[in-house]
Amino acid sequence: MITYQVKLRKIGDMTTLPDSQRLFGFLVNNSKKCCSEDEISSFVRDVRMQNQNCMISNLMPLGYCPTPKNFIMQKLEKVLSENKKAIELYEEKQRKLKNKSKRIVNEIKNSDNNYKNKNKTIKEELEKIKNEFNELAIQINNLSAKNIYESIKSMDFVEIEGLEEILKLAERGKVVRVEDLKKIRHIKKTDNFIQKFLLDHQIKGVPGIPNIAYSLPILHFIDNMGNIQNEFSFFVRVEEESCISKCLEEIKKNITVREMPCFLGNKGSSGYNEYRIYNIEKQNNKNFEKRSNNEEVLINLGVLLPNIDNIDAENSILDIITSDRKPFEIENEIPKVISFISAGSIIKVKDGNINLFKIGKSIDNSKYNPLYENSIIFGNSYFVELEVK
Known part of the structure; x- marks a missing residue:
C-alpha cells in the first residue's frame, strides 16, 4: 500500500471545491495514459467489490483539514x-x-x-x-x-x-x-456571487428567446491572518501498481519538467476551476499498517458512503449530506437519491478488528449509466486519526 499527497496551485477563480468522488473520476480518467481500458475496468470493478483498497480525500487548503465543529x-x-x-x-x-x-x-x-x-x-x-x-x-x-x-x-x-x-x-478542564x-491557524471559506446570463436565443438559434440570469459562486479561502489560500492538496491511499498508483507515478515524473494543468469542476471552458499539479509526495504509512481499535477517533476527509455495520453511530458525530447530482438509479420511473457522510465528521468503529478500508464502500451505478459497464459511485473516503482522550 502507498499514500500520496497531491499538491495543486489554483489558477483563476474557483466555483467549487472538488470532492473525493470527482477526484476519483479525474484519476481514473488520467489512468488511460498508462493503463488499458480492460485494466481500468477491472480496477474500478475491484474497488466496488472491495478487492482493491482505495481511499481518496476531498481537495483541501494545503496543510488544513475540515473542522469537526459539532465534535469540538x-x-x-x-x-x-x-x-x-x-x-x-x-x-x-x-x-x-x-x-x-x-x-x-x-x-x-x-x-x-x-x-x-x-x-x-x-x-x-x-x-x-x-x-x-x-x-x-x-x-x-x-x-x-x-x-x-x-x-x-x-x-x-x-x-x-x-x-x-x-x-x-477542552481536556484540561479550565x-x-x-x-x-x-490563535489557532484556520481558514474561512467565503462565497462571492457574480451574475451570469445564459444566451438561449444564440444557443437555440431562435430570436426572441429571453436570456436567463443566474448566479455563479466564486470561492475564496482566507486564513486568520487575512491571507488568501491559493495552494491545495488531496490524499490518495492505494495499492502499489494499481491504475491510480501508476497514474500518479507518471504525473510525478512529468511534473519535474512541467507542472500539469487540470480542470476539476464545471465552467472549465470559461477559465474556472483550473489548477496546476506542482508536487506529489509519498507519505508515511504507519497509521494504515494497523487495524482500527475501539478507542480510536477518526476524522473523515472526503465523501463517505458508509458500511454502517462497521461504524459506532451512537458514539460518532456524523454530518449527513444528500447528493444534489442526478439520481444514481431510476427504478419504476422513480429517481433515487443518495446520502453521504460529509468531510469533518467524526467516526468511531464498532469492532477493533475493522480494517480502515472497510469503513466505506462504493456502489454500482451502471443502471443509470448503461454505456459504462463498471460505472460506480465512489464512497471510500480518506481518514486521519485524532489523538484525543
Missing part, C-alpha cells in the same frame, strides 16, 4: 460550564463597580463646596471604575459561549495540530477563551 463543541461542553461560573464572578464584580460609581455620584450631588473642590480626584476614581468595568466586559465576551461558538463556526478548515490543540484546551481560539 461537544468536547467544550464541560469547559463552557466553567466559563459560565467565571462569567458570573465577573458580572458580580461589575455590579459592585456600578454601585460604587452610583454612590460617588450621589455623594457629589449631596456634598458641599469642599467636596466639590476634590473634583479632579473624583474624576480619576470614576475613570478607574469605568476602565475596570470595561475590562471585565472584555473578559466576559472572551468567555461567552455564543462568541466561542461563533469562533468555531468561522473555522471551515483547521490545521491538524491546531485541532488537537483545541481538544487539549476556562477557554475566544482569544485562545483565534
Whole structure:
C-alpha cells in the first residue's frame, strides 16, 4: 500500500471545491495514459467489490483539514460550564463597580463646596471604575459561549495540530477563551456571487428567446491572518501498481519538467476551476499498517458512503449530506437519491478488528449509466486519526 499527497496551485477563480468522488473520476480518467481500458475496468470493478483498497480525500487548503465543529463543541461542553461560573464572578464584580460609581455620584450631588473642590480626584476614581468595568466586559465576551461558538463556526478548515490543540484546551478542564481560539491557524471559506446570463436565443438559434440570469459562486479561502489560500492538496491511499498508483507515478515524473494543468469542476471552458499539479509526495504509512481499535477517533476527509455495520453511530458525530447530482438509479420511473457522510465528521468503529478500508464502500451505478459497464459511485473516503482522550 502507498499514500500520496497531491499538491495543486489554483489558477483563476474557483466555483467549487472538488470532492473525493470527482477526484476519483479525474484519476481514473488520467489512468488511460498508462493503463488499458480492460485494466481500468477491472480496477474500478475491484474497488466496488472491495478487492482493491482505495481511499481518496476531498481537495483541501494545503496543510488544513475540515473542522469537526459539532465534535469540538461537544468536547467544550464541560469547559463552557466553567466559563459560565467565571462569567458570573465577573458580572458580580461589575455590579459592585456600578454601585460604587452610583454612590460617588450621589455623594457629589449631596456634598458641599469642599467636596466639590476634590473634583479632579473624583474624576480619576470614576475613570478607574469605568476602565475596570470595561475590562471585565472584555473578559466576559472572551468567555461567552455564543462568541466561542461563533469562533468555531468561522473555522471551515483547521490545521491538524491546531485541532488537537483545541481538544487539549477542552481536556484540561479550565476556562477557554475566544482569544485562545483565534490563535489557532484556520481558514474561512467565503462565497462571492457574480451574475451570469445564459444566451438561449444564440444557443437555440431562435430570436426572441429571453436570456436567463443566474448566479455563479466564486470561492475564496482566507486564513486568520487575512491571507488568501491559493495552494491545495488531496490524499490518495492505494495499492502499489494499481491504475491510480501508476497514474500518479507518471504525473510525478512529468511534473519535474512541467507542472500539469487540470480542470476539476464545471465552467472549465470559461477559465474556472483550473489548477496546476506542482508536487506529489509519498507519505508515511504507519497509521494504515494497523487495524482500527475501539478507542480510536477518526476524522473523515472526503465523501463517505458508509458500511454502517462497521461504524459506532451512537458514539460518532456524523454530518449527513444528500447528493444534489442526478439520481444514481431510476427504478419504476422513480429517481433515487443518495446520502453521504460529509468531510469533518467524526467516526468511531464498532469492532477493533475493522480494517480502515472497510469503513466505506462504493456502489454500482451502471443502471443509470448503461454505456459504462463498471460505472460506480465512489464512497471510500480518506481518514486521519485524532489523538484525543
